[in-house]
Amino acid sequence: MQESTPVVGLIFLLAVAGWVFDVRYIRAGGARATRSQRVFVWIAAGLCLLLTIGMGMAGVAAEAVGNATGAFAAVLFGLYEWRRYLYRRGHPLSRPKAPSENAPA
Numbered sequence: 001m002q003e004s005t006p007v008v009g010l011i012f013l014l015a016v017a018g019w020v021f022d023v024r025y026i027r028a029g030g031a032r033a034t035r036s037q038r039v040f041v042w043i044a045a046g047l048c049l050l051l052t053i054g055m056g057m058a059g060v061a062a063e064a065v066g067n068a069t070g071a072f073a074a075v076l077f078g079l080y081e082w083r084r085y086l087y088r089r090g091h092p093l094s095r096p097k098a099p100s101e102n103a104p105a
Helices: 006-027 035-057 062-090
Strands: none
Touching (some): 006 062
């Protein structure tokens, strides 16, 4: 039985945490993913799918293909959330100005 490395699990957990922050960022008025970001994710997902199909056609054991598929999905999700993190850093939310105490009512 082949086991996946703990690094893949760690990447997945960090990606889930990034997803939570991303949802909060968008709800607070932050920028959504751009079209190019979505296109790159779909291209990467397609390449992972082709690689998985190629592994199956090459006669790799089904268990190894399954483990690779899970690892591909976790790493793809992690890379997408890393890119979103960099995007959020580059486009921070504007903070509302606090009302001053001397302002007329």
